Amino acid sequence: MTDFGTSHDQARNDSPAEADPLGGVWDVVVVGAGPAGSSAAHAAAAQGRRVLLLDKAEHPRYKTCGGGIIGPSRDSLPPGFKLPLQDRIHAVTFSLSGRFSRTRRSKRMLFGLVNRDEFDLRLVQAAEQAGAVLVTGVTVSGVEQDEHARTAFVTTADGRRIEARAVVGADGSASRIGRHVGVTFDQIDLGLEAEIPVPDSVSEFWAGKIHLDWGPLPGSYGWVFPKTDSGTLTVGVISARGDGEATKRYLAEYIRRLGLAGFTPSTESGHLTRCRAEDSPLSRGRVLVAGDAAGLLEPWTREGISYALRSGRLAGEWAVKVAEADGMTSVRRQALNYAFAIKAGLGVEMRAGKVMLNAFERRPHLFHAAVCLIDPAWRAFARTTQGHTTFAQVMRDHRAARKLASFAAR
Numbered sequence: 001m002t003d004f005g006t007s008h009d010q011a012r013n014d015s016p017a018e019a020d021p022l023g024g025v026w027d028v029v030v031v032g033a034g035p036a037g038s039s040a041a042h043a044a045a046a047q048g049r050r051v052l053l054l055d056k057a058e059h060p061r062y063k064t065c066g067g068g069i070i071g072p073s074r075d076s077l078p079p080g081f082k083l084p085l086q087d088r089i090h091a092v093t094f095s096l097s098g099r100f101s102r103t104r105r106s107k108r109m110l111f112g113l114v115n116r117d118e119f120d121l122r123l124v125q126a127a128e129q130a131g132a133v134l135v136t137g138v139t140v141s142g143v144e145q146d147e148h149a150r151t152a153f154v155t156t157a158d159g160r161r162i163e164a165r166a167v168v169g170a171d172g173s174a175s176r177i178g179r180h181v182g183v184t185f186d187q188i189d190l191g192l193e194a195e196i197p198v199p200d201s202v203s204e205f206w207a208g209k210i211h212l213d214w215g216p217l218p219g220s221y222g223w224v225f226p227k228t229d230s231g232t233l234t235v236g237v238i239s240a241r242g243d244g245e246a247t248k249r250y251l252a253e254y255i256r257r258l259g260l261a262g263f264t265p266s267t268e269s270g271h272l273t274r275c276r277a278e279d280s281p282l283s284r285g286r287v288l289v290a291g292d293a294a295g296l297l298e299p300w301t302r303e304g305i306s307y308a309l310r311s312g313r314l315a316g317e318w319a320v321k322v323a324e325a326d327g328m329t330s331v332r333r334q335a336l337n338y339a340f341a342i343k344a345g346l347g348v349e350m351r352a353g354k355v356m357l358n359a360f361e362r363r364p365h366l367f368h369a370a371v372c373l374i375d376p377a378w379r380a381f382a383r384t385t386q387g388h389t390t391f392a393q394v395m396r397d398h399r400a401a402r403k404l405a406s407f408a409a410r
Contacts, residue, residue: 021135022162026052027323028316029154029164030132031140031177033059035305036291036312037170038123042078043316044168045131049323052162054154058136059124060117064193064269066225066234067119068210069112069305071387076309078126084119085112086227091209092381094372096365097216098257102372103209110385113210113225113234143167143180145285147328152286165323167287168315170308173274175293181284185295187275187354189219189302190244192251193236194265202263203231211258214364215239215250219357222254235260238302241272273302278351282342283335286322290315296346299353300360300391307346314341352392359408366408376400 028044030037033055041053069083077083089110093103128134138156145152154162169177198206206226213222220239227234235258237251255261276295282288290296291308298307318338325331360367370377380401383389395401 021133022052022138022156022160024050024163025151026050026162026164028052028166028168028319029054029162030168030170030316030319031154032169032171032175032291032293033057033124033127033134033136034063034120034170034172034291034308035123036293036308036315037168038120038127039076039078039309039312040168040170040290040316040319041127041132041134042123042130043313044320045127047317047320048131049320051127051132052164053124053127053132053134054138054140054162055134055136056139059121061120062267062269063116063120064191064271065116065305066193066223066236067114067116067227067305068225068303069114069119070303070385071111072306072390073309074112075387076306076313078123078130081122081126083112084114084122086115086229087113087207087225089113089208089210093209093211094368095211095213096368098213098254100368100372104371104378104382106382108382108386110382113227115227115230140171140176142176143169143287145287147285165286166319168312168319169287169289169293170291170312170315171293173272173292173295175289177287178289178293178295181287181289181294182281183289183293183295184277184280185274186277187299187357188241189238189273189275190241190247190270191236191238191273191302192247192270193234193268194251194255195267196233196235196255196260196263196265197231198233198260198263200231202233202260203228206233213254214360214368215254217243217246217250219361220247220250222250224258232266233260238273273297273304275299275302275350275354278347282339285328285335286331288315288319288322288335288338294342296342296350298391299350300357301353311342311346314338349390349392352390352395355395355405355409356391359405362410363408366404370404377404 027049211224222237290311297304
């Protein structure tokens with residue numbers, strides 16, 4: 001790991017400007033070292049390309065996130081990656097605004113839980129092991145590119161210009177690279193979260209299970225994710241942006257109902273999740289966007305880690321093709337191929353998720369009754385978290401699911 005302005009042993013990525021870790025022409029520059037950026041850097045570096053991975057923060061760093069690793073996330077990790085699991089989840093307790101609680105269990109693990117600081121650090125390390133060069137302490141201010149040039153320039157807050165044949169923007173939901181590309185959103189939600197250290201007796205009670213509460217605000221829900229190895233509970237809520245005070249009240253009431261109000265949180269934080277509009281661009285010239293920077297996440301659950309890992313890997317693979325492209329016609333073709341790959345996979349899932357969210361906003365009680373009382377609905381939920389199916393496949397293959405979503409949306 002390199003701090004901004006210091007030297008770095010670039011291994012097989014020799015730089016023509018040895019005094020400047022950012023110098024020379026890079027095949028791929030990735031902005032943002034979260035799951036999307038690290039996955040993109042790994043995918044590009046694994047092909048032997050000269051890859052620079054930039055981040056303004058040094059890892060490990062705290063990230064507001066429940067840290068749930070579902071099946072699609074697990075299946076998208078770099079080869080040999082060892083998940084730093086804090087807990088393995090086999091049970092879910094559902095409630096409807098604190099009432100009508102029901103616990104469903106699975107013999108097979110539903111998903112795992114991680115702390116994002118440790119998980120993200122390991123992803124960065126995997127990218128470095130593949131050959132990517134990490135430089136931290138860099139605040140990226142934007143991108144400059146000429147339609148006829150063979151390279152683009154990533155600009156930094158202190159006036160530096162980093163030359164690249166291809167750029168991947170993975171700098172979060174308030175992405176500067178996304179702004180350059182022209183990413184637009186049609187759904188913005190506010191998530192609030194508290195990391196609550198608890199005694200061993202409380203931690204043991206929560207081990208192996210999570211809590212999901214379908215909330216009082218349209219489209220809202222709350223969660224408890226136990227981090228048993230570190231003795232903390234991640235408690236959070238999410239709802240549509242617009243009434244932050246109501247969302248705060250929901251979190252406070254949720255914590256109180258759970259009997260956790262007597263424990264002092266070690267961290268309290270919030271963040272906005274932004275979901276792309278269906279016609280939002282995914283590239284501009286030599287620049288691709290992935291993960292939160294592209295607005296890629298599951299609209300109903302707002303799950304973003306699997307979307308970041310999957311889109312990041314695709315962005316890294318197609319960025320190599322953009323870097324190798326001869327002429328802007330070829331560059332545009334490769335960028336369009338990237339967009340098609342995203343839309344054919346994640347785009348289909350997002351479309352189904354928006355249908356689910358639309359129905360859930362109107363009749364959350366139907367969703368609660370389905371997962372609590374109807375075994376096929378519970379199995380579909382479980383198989384989705386395990387990575388055996390998706391919401392899109394469930395709605396395509398099961399007439400009852402389509403009818404439920406259609407009725408609930410009325």
